[in-house]
Amino acid sequence: MSNKGAGITISEVEEHISLKYEIKRRLGKGAYGIVWKAVDRQTGEVVAVKKIFDAFRNRTDAQRTFREIMFLQEFGDHANIIKLINVIRAQNDKDIYLIFEHMDTDLHAVIKKGSLLKDVHKRYVMYQLLKATKYLHSGNVIHRDQKPSNILLDTDCSVKLCDFGLARSLCQTQEDAGNPTLTEYVATRWYRAPEILLGSSRYTKGIDMWSIGCILGEMLLGKALFPGTSSINQIEKILSAIAHPSPEDIQSIKSEYGASVIQRMLLKPQVPLEELLQPAVPPDALDLVQRLLVFNPDKRLTAGQALQHPYVARFHNPLKEPALGYSVVLSVGDDTQLSVVQYRNKLYEQIETTSSGTAGEKGEKEPVAIDGEGHSDPEEKSLDGNGDGASDVPAGSEVPQPRAPHVALQQTAPQASPTSAQETRQLTYNPITHAPNGFVKSPGGPPHFYRSPGTTSRTPSHQPGTDDAASSESPNLSLQQGGPAAAAHTRSFSLALTQAQNNPLVRREEPPTAHSGLCVTTARLNQRSQAREARPAHRFSKKVFQTTSNVSGAGDPRAKLGSYSQAYGTINKTQLDNLLRSRP
Numbered sequence: 001m002s003n004k005g006a007g008i009t010i011s012e013v014e015e016h017i018s019l020k021y022e023i024k025r026r027l028g029k030g031a032y033g034i035v036w037k038a039v040d041r042q043t044g045e046v047v048a049v050k051k052i053f054d055a056f057r058n059r060t061d062a063q064r065t066f067r068e069i070m071f072l073q074e075f076g077d078h079a080n081i082i083k084l085i086n087v088i089r090a091q092n093d094k095d096i097y098l099i100f101e102h103m104d105t106d107l108h109a110v111i112k113k114g115s116l117l118k119d120v121h122k123r124y125v126m127y128q129l130l131k132a133t134k135y136l137h138s139g140n141v142i143h144r145d146q147k148p149s150n151i152l153l154d155t156d157c158s159v160k161l162c163d164f165g166l167a168r169s170l171c172q173t174q175e176d177a178g179n180p181t182l183t184e185y186v187a188t189r190w191y192r193a194p195e196i197l198l199g200s201s202r203y204t205k206g207i208d209m210w211s212i213g214c215i216l217g218e219m220l221l222g223k224a225l226f227p228g229t230s231s232i233n234q235i236e237k238i239l240s241a242i243a244h245p246s247p248e249d250i251q252s253i254k255s256e257y258g259a260s261v262i263q264r265m266l267l268k269p270q271v272p273l274e275e276l277l278q279p280a281v282p283p284d285a286l287d288l289v290q291r292l293l294v295f296n297p298d299k300r301l302t303a304g305q306a307l308q309h310p311y312v313a314r315f316h317n318p319l320k321e322p323a324l325g326y327s328v329v330l331s332v333g334d335d336t337q338l339s340v341v342q343y344r345n346k347l348y349e350q351i352e353t354t355s356s357g358t359a360g361e362k363g364e365k366e367p368v369a370i371d372g373e374g375h376s377d378p379e380e381k382s383l384d385g386n387g388d389g390a391s392d393v394p395a396g397s398e399v400p401q402p403r404a405p406h407v408a409l410q411q412t413a414p415q416a417s418p419t420s421a422q423e424t425r426q427l428t429y430n431p432i433t434h435a436p437n438g439f440v441k442s443p444g445g446p447p448h449f450y451r452s453p454g455t456t457s458r459t460p461s462h463q464p465g466t467d468d469a470a471s472s473e474s475p476n477l478s479l480q481q482g483g484p485a486a487a488a489h490t491r492s493f494s495l496a497l498t499q500a501q502n503n504p505l506v507r508r509e510e511p512p513t514a515h516s517g518l519c520v521t522t523a524r525l526n527q528r529s530q531a532r533e534a535r536p537a538h539r540f541s542k543k544v545f546q547t548t549s550n551v552s553g554a555g556d557p558r559a560k561l562g563s564y565s566q567a568y569g570t571i572n573k574t575q576l577d578n579l580l581r582s583r584p
């Protein structure tokens with residue numbers, strides 16, 4: 001590690017990582033870490049290396065790290081969810097490296113570029129996002145932080161949802177406003193559902209559907225639909241655009257302050273969605289936005305329903321829109337917060353379990369019966385109101401079998417109440433490979449999970465959830481300025497790399513590094529909120545977004561536990577009182 005200048009400058013990627021991965025350039029930076037493009041020196045595979053700094057800094061961060069890894073393991077086999085290839089612990093035991101499949105860019109960067117997304121691209125992005133969300137929701141998990149920068153894209157317009165740090169299992173979540181562990185909701189403000197802004201304790205899949213509505217609106221408009229500058233301003237913007245909620249709708253969100261705030265805000269001038277979005281927006285696009293951006297979370301379209309909407313009809317194929325047949329429940333419930341040390345140990349235990357070859361018995365896990373419609377979501381209803389999304393996944397459709405992560409599984413029955421921790425069957429496996437395919441010790445480095453080469457190939461395979469819509473159903477969906485590429489293309493790395501030379505879509509935030517170690521100041525990394533303000537504006541959109549709007553929208557995600565909902569996530573009583581006093 002090198003020290004340079006006044007700020008302590010460190011080499012960000014440790015030797016045991018750079019010996020395994022040749023770091024190429026920085027791809028992005030979030031509140032929690034830095035992501036680099038890299039090449040696996042052994043296999044030549046192009047990957048993304050995400051270093052989470054101080055991953056176990058406090059209980060909230062430790063829980064976030066734990067959740068992110070656990071949920072990624074469970075859902076990463078879906079074609080539209082980013083695949084976690086490897087987890088490597090840092091030598092300092094504080095940071096952690098996550099190795100992902102590599103993607104070319106993210107939706108935020110693409111939207112910022114202007115006119116890259118044609119109508120068909122927007123439909124295809126939406127389709128894939130809905131597919132990923134349907135899959136998550138069928139496992140009774142909500143992502144809670146869907147936003148353009150968490151939607152990764154390839155030049156062939158294939159989509160992968162990433163960043164599962166805020167995901168949570170609905171089966172482990174009690175509707176309990178008094179539970180302090182439920183108050184750390186920090187999803188980026190612009191995509192936050194009104195019930196969350198109003199302090200509702202109801203966590204539903206509708207939270208994600210709201211965010212998806214905002215994302216579609218942003219693709220259509222070319223900029224954020226509701227760029228609120230504070231939680232109050234966010235609700236104002238929302239309520240001035242969407243259909244007015246009925247008193248029952250307002251009641252449904254169970255917000256202590258909701259009714260009075262909403263009544264006041266509805267008196268303000270309205271700019272309905274159809275006006276907000278340009279007249280050029282196709283009617284089916286507007287219709288979908290209006291059906292997603294509905295005040296009452298129970299009245300928003302579900303992911304399964306939205307997949308049946310005319311806007312994505314061109315791509316819709318129930319056989320390729322799988323659902324999980326069971327609920328995903330982490331071995332540590334979301335309502336339980338362990339100590340930092342316990343989280344770290346629990347994660348490392350998995351590593352050690354793998355290293356000693358005692359990983360769980362793959363195959364022992366019983367597939368849980370899937371209901372007749374091929375999914376386990378009791379909330380899911382078909383568009384025509386004929387029950388439970390029957391057309392989503394008909395019998396015999398491509399339904400992934402449960403894999404073998406170290407998450408506990410629980411049978412889902414629509415009438416079942418959330419299962420307690422004691423009731424869940426916990427199985428431990430190699431969480432990354434889902435198979436005892438070997439423990440690898442990096443040269444000179446600490447132990448880490450290892451996924452065998454080949455399992456991470458980006459060549460379309462017959463894994464569960466894979467779909468080849470990009471090639472078979474949607475020709476010419478590559479993202480090139482000036483319209484779809486005429487040439488047919490594959491999804492190979494070589495193509496992406498070639499395209500990177502000229503394709504305006506492919507990001508070029510950072511110059512290639514001369515060597516694997518990139519330098520930034522330790523102080524900057526450890527004092528994130530200050531760092532974000534101090535960070536200079538960058539040429540490319542992702543970082544500009546993060547240094548300004550995104551971060552301010554999210555607040556400081558590393559604020560102390562318990563302060564989130566008050567400061568950033570929802571409106572607190574004082575704010576409301578002020579608002580009510582100050583407005584007519």
Ligand SMILES: Nc1ncnc2c1ncn2[C@@H]1O[C@H](COP(=O)(O)OP(=O)(O)OP(=O)(O)O)[C@@H](O)[C@H]1O
Pocket residue numbers: 027028029030031032033034035048050082100101102103104105106149150152162163165542
């Ligand atoms: N697999 C990947 N391939 C290419 N780029 C990626 C990949 N994963 C992440 N990125 C880039 O890095 C950015 C930050 O990643 P990520 O959202 O996982 O970090 P984070 O610290 O959790 O962010 P946030 O501040 O949103 O919580 C993404 O917006 C994206 O631009």
